[in-house]
Amino acid sequence: MEHSPQTQYINQESSLLEFNRRVLEQAKKEEVPLLERLKFLCISSSNMDEFFEVRLASLYEQLLDPTARTKPDEMQPKFAIDMLLEKAQGLVAEQYHTLNEVLIPELEKENIRFVRRANWTAVQKQWLKEYFTKSLQPVLTPRGIDPSHPFPRIMNKSLHFIVSLEGKDAFGRSNALAVVQVPRSLPRVIKLPKEATDGENDFVFLSSILHEFVSSLFPGMEVTGCHQFRVTRNTNLFVDEEEVDDIMTALQGELSGRHYGGAIRLEVSDQCPQLMYQYLLEQFNLDENQVFRVNGPVNLHRLNAIPDLIDAPHLCFEPYSQRQLKTVDMHSTSPFKVFTKKKAALTLFDQIAKKDILLHHPYESFGPVIDFLQQAADDPNVLVIRMTLYRTGEKSAIIDALKRAAQNGKEVTAVVELRARFDEDNNIIQANRLQDAGVNVVYGVVGYKTHAKMILVVRRESGDQLRHYVHMGTGNYHHITTRFYTDFGLMTANQTIGRDVAKIFQQLTSLGDTKNLELVLQSPFSLRSGMLDRIAREAENARQGKPARIIAKMNGLQEKGVIDALYEASQAGVQIDLIVRGICSLRPGVEGMSENIRVTSIIGRFLEHHRVYYFLNDGDKPELFCSSADWMSRNLLSRVETCFPILDEEYFQKIYKEGLEIYLQDNQGAWLLQEDGSYVQKACQPDEDAFSAQQWLIEQYS
Structure with a gap:
């Protein structure tokens, strides 16, 4: 047809x-x-x-x-x-x-x-x-x-x-x-x-x-x-x-x-x-x-x-308390000590070196990210801090930490996106504050908004070895929005990811050609093609009778190439669930085009903001990514964005459940996109209990 x-x-x-x-x-x-x-x-x-x-x-x-x-x-x-x-x-x-x-x-x-x-x-x-x-x-x-x-x-x-x-x-x-x-x-x-x-x-x-x-x-x-x-x-x-x-x-x-x-x-x-x-x-x-x-x-x-x-x-909504990271003493007078239950003093970097730290906002506090920067600012072993800033808010502990780091003699670079809509004034003010403190401030790339969310810390460790510590996230470094936007953030010492992030920062400051990334996908270069390749792989697996599945959560879906690829995958027999909060230009459920695609939108107490992409990959080695990018033309073609794999098996399962699975079970805040572009609220079936993904998460983290 x-x-x-x-x-x-x-x-x-x-x-x-x-x-x-x-x-x-x-x-x-x-x-x-x-x-x-x-x-x-x-x-x-x-x-x-x-x-x-x-x-x-x-x-x-x-x-x-x-x-x-x-x-x-x-x-x-x-x-x-x-x-x-x-x-x-x-x-x-x-x-x-x-x-x-x-x-x-x-x-x-x-x-x-x-x-x-x-x-x-x-x-x-x-x-x-x-x-x-x-x-x-x-x-x-x-x-x-x-x-x-x-x-x-x-x-x-x-x-x-x-x-x-x-x-x-x-x-x-x-x-x-x-x-x-x-x-x-x-x-x-x-x-x-x-x-x-x-x-x-x-x-x-x-x-x-x-x-x-x-x-x-x-x-x-x-x-x-x-x-x-x-x-x-x-x-x-x-x-x-x-x-x-x-x-x-x-x-x-x-x-x-x-x-x-x-x-x-x-x-x-x-x-x-x-x-x-x-x-x-x-x-x-x-x-x-x-x-x-x-x-x-x-x-x-x-x-x-x-x-x-x-x-x-x-x-009003019943108040809830954000869970604090158990191993971090948020009120410690020491600028870079954290404490475990066994009283063993560790730096936050020691903790990340042993195991990645995954944060799920707003259910978990954003405090550890601020601690990460504050400790880096004061730790004499930290040599370099690099960070992207899209939205931070007027009074930001992050800005203060970057200033202090520069004043402490560290090499600090901030990639400030001046064109963050309606935050331009504040970003200009913050950029000037950072420059006055000795921070190297750059404004990204002409013609491409820098929308990636990443921090890189380079630290000297035993034997003068330099180690990369990275934070990457799906949301902004804004202390207020982290209280009501749902986002994932990952702090990792994975050196391959660290090298990739270092290359991206080098690209943003020097404008050199740095496209040979190992694990991280980046817009406007490899992210779109990386997603298209994985969608096509699922389609081919379905044609060969192999297990095939795509689940993706994002704020918006409009990019024509991605939509066409999803249509083709649907026609090949891939079962596709899309959890799209806002704009969705894909028509689901159309016979001969998209009958295997379902689109759900969740509206609730918090603003759904994660970007999570799952591909079954024949069931042999499923892939799960978190990203700063939606599947919109602007994100994939005209912004600097990042998309990073979740390699830790425990966190893989955690993000799959908390970022995808429970949203497909939601029958309280879920709306289903119809073929004509309208939405109908998902009804709670007679044999079902009422279930809200957001409320479930509040209860799990309380």
Whole structure:
């Protein structure tokens, strides 16, 4: 059967919207604690912002190229945009339905109330008037619109109100319109104090306060309408890396204009008259299908502040404690001593030399990785530290350790990826801090983001022998995200892996040709071909009647060559299970093409982030890899990524079980991809017990 690209592949942006729909469904689940449900709604709102300012923005850029097509489904950008806007309209409407018809009534049952203007008591209104006068009015900037006061430049995702007026201004002129900007620093929900209400958790939307008292900003004039709006802009950065001498300077120049890229979406109150929002569309040069009329605050993500304002632990996930690595004393005053139960003093390097250390985050603490660097910084036998940095956070113990290592006279190199989306500012700051401390800082390779997660420590040991110690992982070196992203990290003294990692760092700093790696697969060179070869091997084994199996877990699957190889393997009879959290452009279950492929997406308390790839290899010597790379075009073709084998048999079985097997058993947070690109929640069968992979892991590690 012949398949066109549209029927053979799922549009990746459409798949991303489906992922966000699954996130939103978490906000409706009664078994999820109520304040956590509110957080899921906020996450879905934040995801939609990024969808417009990055994904859809990129498609609008492609409209300028008549030959441009989406990948891998080869749609013309115009048709893709129209299709995606229609889907997005439905998803946004569902978000506000969830807020107004599901969550707010449930919150009211717990005496958490959003007090509407129509229901304000006299006491509440007086308190809110004083709040407006003292805390809001001094920081608001009303701008009348006339020939000398043109429509203001509106910042990306900032809250504004458009106000219609009647009467004369202070200079005797008629002014029909004004715009009021609300600073980002202001809260979007205000908790009423005890003296103003009889409820413990009563909130008022900032927009309601503005609506009520906005006339104070226009004395002598009558306000006839006041409507909130927000514009989402293109936040993609445009840096021609081949044409600039200093990428940091070029990026800094681009970042200053990021807030004012081309408009992509307009959100307005559903009470806003058509004449008014048509005026706004004209100002932003937007079409009718780019306006989203919403029944509630235009930025649902800002409701994320509410759980922190409420003391209601029973409405949140039960706290869990990350397991600490048993052999490490995290509070030792010695900078490089660890202790076993037998009181034998060992360095962490001694421990790794005896046996690899495998960490499973967030169930296990990220502390040992920080210890690894801190000990390396202070150990007089450590000569060299090299590390990739993609996202680290603002206050990072890792940055401090690298600085101290350089100050202690070690040769320290940090490969800082300045182009980590939305972390560019922080990465520039951290790069400057490192350079000031004497760290050798490089920014990766022109045209290729450095997304690999690896640390190399070179240590002098007995007989002046130099030994390599390595940490490689599937996730970022970010102390906050390690608390809610699922990732594997491996610390190893395997010298073959150590040599491979040393070669990759040499390549990143010298730009020399270093492709002859022994165990580690690397993008953009050997990772894609390595995966394709293994998929093809499974297909050939199936054709010969040998055992054949592929299980792969990742965040996204979109690369056409990999999808085609999986289709071919399916047709050869290979049983394939894919656990893909987000984008998946592969269509499973299509007769004659992919009937042996199943795709599962897990949505739960933690963000599924591991990348784990398993190939049965005739059952003789199965292979298991962990990787920083998804099976996306960007990861396999235009980034520096690593994929490393798990050689220790104990850890092989552990990762297989904890990273793959239990996810295929999940019947609580699992969604199954359908042939048409939609997802259905996996049902718990009558003969099955309820099983959640994440909850099982929490219980195992607690």
